[in-house]
Amino acid sequence: MATLNARLSASPAGQIQRFQVKMERDYVLLLLNDGTTLGCLRGNMTRALEPLLKREQLTFEAVAPLHALRQKILSAGRPSDAVAHIDINIYGPLSSARELGDFLSSHKIWLQRPDYHDRSFAYENPHAIRFPEIEDALPLQELRQEMSTEQRRLENDVLQLVSEVQDSTHRADCLERLTGDRRLQTQLLEHQERALSFMAQRESGDIPDEFRLWEPAAVDGREMFVHRITKTRCAIRPEEKGGGILADEMGMGKSLSVLALIIKTIEEGHAWAQRSRDEEFLHDGVKEYTHSTLVIVPFALLINSWMAEIKTHLADAVNVVKYHGQRRERDLAALARSDIVLTTYKTLATDAASKKDPLHQIGWFRVVLDEAHSIRRPNTTFHRACANLSTRSRWCLTGTPIQNGLEDIGALFMFLRAEPFHSMAQFRRFLVVPFEQRDPIAKTRLVILYDSLVLRRTKDILDLPGQHERIRQLRLSPPEAKQYRHTSNILNRYIRQQVGEREMRRKFGLFQAHLQLRILCNHGTHQKFFSWKRRRLQDEKEAFVAELGFNAERHCAVCRQPRPIINFSNAHNDFVQNCAHVLCTECLEDHDSSRVGPGPLRHCPLCQNFGNSLRDAARDADADATMHNDDEYDETADAYFQPVGHSTKMEALTKDLQEALGETVRVDGRIKKTKSIVFSCWTRTLDLVGKYLKEANIEFLRVDGDCLLSKRQRILDQFSNDGGPRVMLMTTGTGAFGLNLTAANRIFIVELQWNPSVERQAIARAIRIRQKDKVVITRYMVLDTVEQEMQSQQINKRRAAQAGFVNHPEGT
Structure with missing residues (x-):
C-alpha cells in the first residue's frame, strides 16, 4: 500500500x-x-x-x-x-x-x-434515451438535472448487487425434497417440494449449520455462539426459526407452496394453539390462540385468487374465512375455528386504527404476507399493522424483495423479527452503510442473510412451454406519414423555442412531445391534427403511469397509505369535482356510489355526499362487458377521433386477431381454441381497437382501470370459460397488477414502452407453471418513427427517470 x-x-x-x-x-x-x-x-x-x-x-x-x-x-x-x-x-x-x-x-x-x-x-452512449424527431432540443445538463451522478451510481449498484447476491446463494441447491400431504389435491413440482422443505426448516429451527446465522466458536476458552454478521456473542445457541421470505420469480407457484405447508402442519398448529392456551400468562393483547394461518393480500381481487387456489389445491379439506367487506366476521371464536383467514393490508390497518380489531387479539399459528413488498416502508400503518400481529411464524411472499434500495428487504427482516435486524438501525449499520461506501463486505453479508432467510429461484429451473416473440414491422400509409411529419415539425419548433426557459418542462417537454408521436403511430389519421387547445391530459397521465411502473407510489387520500400508482383507478381519470384527491382501488370500491352513470365519471367521495339518485345511477352502470353494444364510449370518442380515418397498426392487429381466432392448441389431449389478450397503456387506443373489432364482428371483453375490482373478476371468469369471448382488451397496468391470465395463449402488445417492466409483468402472468401452451407474443413497431428507436432503447425500469424528461417521484 x-x-x-x-x-x-x-x-x-x-x-x-x-x-x-x-x-x-x-x-x-x-x-x-x-x-x-x-x-x-x-x-x-x-x-x-x-x-x-x-x-x-x-x-x-x-x-x-x-x-x-x-x-x-x-x-x-x-x-x-x-x-x-x-x-x-x-x-x-x-x-x-x-x-x-x-x-x-x-x-x-x-x-x-x-x-x-x-x-x-x-x-456516443447506446444506453442513452433519444428522440429521433427532436434532436438537440435541450442541453444535456438540463435533461439530467433531476438526478445526481452519485444517485444514479447508487441505484445501478443496487441492481448489480441484487444480481450478484442471487447468483452467489446456494441454499436452494442443498434442500431435500419434501412431499406434500395426502390431502393436497395437486402434485407438487420438484422446486415446490424443495420450497416446502425450506419452509419446514425455517419453522422448526432444524436448519443446517452452514445456513445458520449463529455459529459456534471458542472465546477465551469457553464455547460461545457468534453472529456471523454482527459478531455478537451468546452463551447459549439462539433459536433460528419463525419464518422467512419465499422470493421465487412470479409464476412459480408460491401460493401452492404455502398451501402445501398449511395442510401439512395443520395438526401441529392445533397442538401449538392448545399449548399456548394452557400457558399461565397470555401475551399482551392476545385473547385467543388459533391453529389458523392469516393471509394478507394487497387488494380484494387477490382474495378471490387465493379462494380459487384453495378450492383447486385443497378442495374441502380446510375452512376458509374471507375477512373483508362491511359484513366481515368479527367473532374471535369463529375466526379461531377457521383454518385460513384472508384479508387485505388496508382492512388490517383500518381495524388496527379502530377499537374493532379482532385480528390483533388473536395469536396466529402463521401469518403470510402476499406481495410482501407492499410493506417495504417501515413508517407506514401497513407495516406497523403487520408487524404488531402476534404469531408463531411469519412469511413474506414476493418476487421482488428489493425494488429501490436495500432498506426494502430490511423492512421485511423487521417484520420477520430476524434479530438483530428487527431494528432498521442495525440493518443500516451492517448492510446499507457499507454498501453506500462500496465496501464489498455488504455483498458478503447479504449473501449470508439470503442463504439463511430467503429462498429465491427463477423460471430457468422449470420446464415451461415458454414463449415465442415476434415483432410486426409496419410502415405508415402516405396520409399517416404526412400527418406524422406535420406533428413532428410543430413539436420540434416548439421545443427549440423553449430551450433555456425554466418553465419549459412544466408546460411541455420531451416526454409529451414524444407521447404525441407515439399516439399517432397507434391511431393514424383517426387522430385529429395536433393542436395546443386539444392537448389531452388523460393520454399524458396514462403514459406517465406506464413509464413509472410498479415502484412509483402515491398516497391514497382516504387510507393515507403509499400505494403503487398503477393500482389507482383514477390515476388517469379526474373526478367530476376536478379536485386533487386520488383514491386507491380499495377505497374507491368502498364508495361505489360515486359513479354518475355509465362510463368512467365519478364524484369524489371526499368532496360530496351522495343521494339516492346517484346510487340508482350506479346500479344502472353495471352493464355487460361483452361487445360494448350500448356504445358507451362513442360520445367521448367522437370528440377525440376524426369521423373517418385509417390506422395501419389497427388493421394489422385486426388481421392478426382474425388469424389467431382460427388457430387451435392441444391441452391434455383435447383440441381447444386459442384466446388472445390485447394490451395498450392508452384507453383511447383500446376504444379504437374496439371499433375495428366491432366492424370485423369479433366479440371481445374489456378490462381497464375504470372497471371495479368486483366486476373484473366476473369478466375474467367469463374469459376463462371455454364458451366465452376469445379476445380481451386490457390496459397494460391492469393486466400486470395481480391478475392470473393463464387462459390466454396469444398476447398482442399494441405499443412499446420506455419502461418495459409493466409489460413484462403482464406477460409473466400468462406464463406460469401450470400453463400448458406456448404463449405467442406479438409486438407492433412502426418503421421510421419514434417506435423504431424505442425497440433498441427498452432498458431497465429507471432509464426514463434518469434521462430527466419526467420528475423522479417519491417511491421510485
Whole structure:
C-alpha cells in the first residue's frame, strides 16, 4: 500500500490518473504506466469485460481523480479495504456502439456519461434515451438535472448487487425434497417440494449449520455462539426459526407452496394453539390462540385468487374465512375455528386504527404476507399493522424483495423479527452503510442473510412451454406519414423555442412531445391534427403511469397509505369535482356510489355526499362487458377521433386477431381454441381497437382501470370459460397488477414502452407453471418513427427517470 501511494504521489496534485486495463488469468487488472498493479475489478464486471478486451478495435482506459484515490488508499487498514470507484472509458468505431450496448445490457451493466474522457473523440452512449424527431432540443445538463451522478451510481449498484447476491446463494441447491400431504389435491413440482422443505426448516429451527446465522466458536476458552454478521456473542445457541421470505420469480407457484405447508402442519398448529392456551400468562393483547394461518393480500381481487387456489389445491379439506367487506366476521371464536383467514393490508390497518380489531387479539399459528413488498416502508400503518400481529411464524411472499434500495428487504427482516435486524438501525449499520461506501463486505453479508432467510429461484429451473416473440414491422400509409411529419415539425419548433426557459418542462417537454408521436403511430389519421387547445391530459397521465411502473407510489387520500400508482383507478381519470384527491382501488370500491352513470365519471367521495339518485345511477352502470353494444364510449370518442380515418397498426392487429381466432392448441389431449389478450397503456387506443373489432364482428371483453375490482373478476371468469369471448382488451397496468391470465395463449402488445417492466409483468402472468401452451407474443413497431428507436432503447425500469424528461417521484 505504501509503495502504491508513493507511485501515485509522484503525479502532479489535482491530476486525473489514468490506468491501463488488462486481462490476466481470471482477473481484469488496472495498471499504472510503469506496470504497477492498482487493483482488480469486481467479478460481474470482469465477466462482462473479458470478451470485450480481446477485440482489437476497442481501447479501454480507466480514470479516477488522483486525490480521492490516494485518500482511499491512505484510509484503508489493509489492501482488501481499499475499494475505490474507477471510471472505465471505451473507445472504438461508432458502428460498434449499438452491439456493445446490447452486450453490456445483457450483463446488467449500464453506460453512464463519463466525468473524464478524451474530448478529441465524439461521445456516443447506446444506453442513452433519444428522440429521433427532436434532436438537440435541450442541453444535456438540463435533461439530467433531476438526478445526481452519485444517485444514479447508487441505484445501478443496487441492481448489480441484487444480481450478484442471487447468483452467489446456494441454499436452494442443498434442500431435500419434501412431499406434500395426502390431502393436497395437486402434485407438487420438484422446486415446490424443495420450497416446502425450506419452509419446514425455517419453522422448526432444524436448519443446517452452514445456513445458520449463529455459529459456534471458542472465546477465551469457553464455547460461545457468534453472529456471523454482527459478531455478537451468546452463551447459549439462539433459536433460528419463525419464518422467512419465499422470493421465487412470479409464476412459480408460491401460493401452492404455502398451501402445501398449511395442510401439512395443520395438526401441529392445533397442538401449538392448545399449548399456548394452557400457558399461565397470555401475551399482551392476545385473547385467543388459533391453529389458523392469516393471509394478507394487497387488494380484494387477490382474495378471490387465493379462494380459487384453495378450492383447486385443497378442495374441502380446510375452512376458509374471507375477512373483508362491511359484513366481515368479527367473532374471535369463529375466526379461531377457521383454518385460513384472508384479508387485505388496508382492512388490517383500518381495524388496527379502530377499537374493532379482532385480528390483533388473536395469536396466529402463521401469518403470510402476499406481495410482501407492499410493506417495504417501515413508517407506514401497513407495516406497523403487520408487524404488531402476534404469531408463531411469519412469511413474506414476493418476487421482488428489493425494488429501490436495500432498506426494502430490511423492512421485511423487521417484520420477520430476524434479530438483530428487527431494528432498521442495525440493518443500516451492517448492510446499507457499507454498501453506500462500496465496501464489498455488504455483498458478503447479504449473501449470508439470503442463504439463511430467503429462498429465491427463477423460471430457468422449470420446464415451461415458454414463449415465442415476434415483432410486426409496419410502415405508415402516405396520409399517416404526412400527418406524422406535420406533428413532428410543430413539436420540434416548439421545443427549440423553449430551450433555456425554466418553465419549459412544466408546460411541455420531451416526454409529451414524444407521447404525441407515439399516439399517432397507434391511431393514424383517426387522430385529429395536433393542436395546443386539444392537448389531452388523460393520454399524458396514462403514459406517465406506464413509464413509472410498479415502484412509483402515491398516497391514497382516504387510507393515507403509499400505494403503487398503477393500482389507482383514477390515476388517469379526474373526478367530476376536478379536485386533487386520488383514491386507491380499495377505497374507491368502498364508495361505489360515486359513479354518475355509465362510463368512467365519478364524484369524489371526499368532496360530496351522495343521494339516492346517484346510487340508482350506479346500479344502472353495471352493464355487460361483452361487445360494448350500448356504445358507451362513442360520445367521448367522437370528440377525440376524426369521423373517418385509417390506422395501419389497427388493421394489422385486426388481421392478426382474425388469424389467431382460427388457430387451435392441444391441452391434455383435447383440441381447444386459442384466446388472445390485447394490451395498450392508452384507453383511447383500446376504444379504437374496439371499433375495428366491432366492424370485423369479433366479440371481445374489456378490462381497464375504470372497471371495479368486483366486476373484473366476473369478466375474467367469463374469459376463462371455454364458451366465452376469445379476445380481451386490457390496459397494460391492469393486466400486470395481480391478475392470473393463464387462459390466454396469444398476447398482442399494441405499443412499446420506455419502461418495459409493466409489460413484462403482464406477460409473466400468462406464463406460469401450470400453463400448458406456448404463449405467442406479438409486438407492433412502426418503421421510421419514434417506435423504431424505442425497440433498441427498452432498458431497465429507471432509464426514463434518469434521462430527466419526467420528475423522479417519491417511491421510485
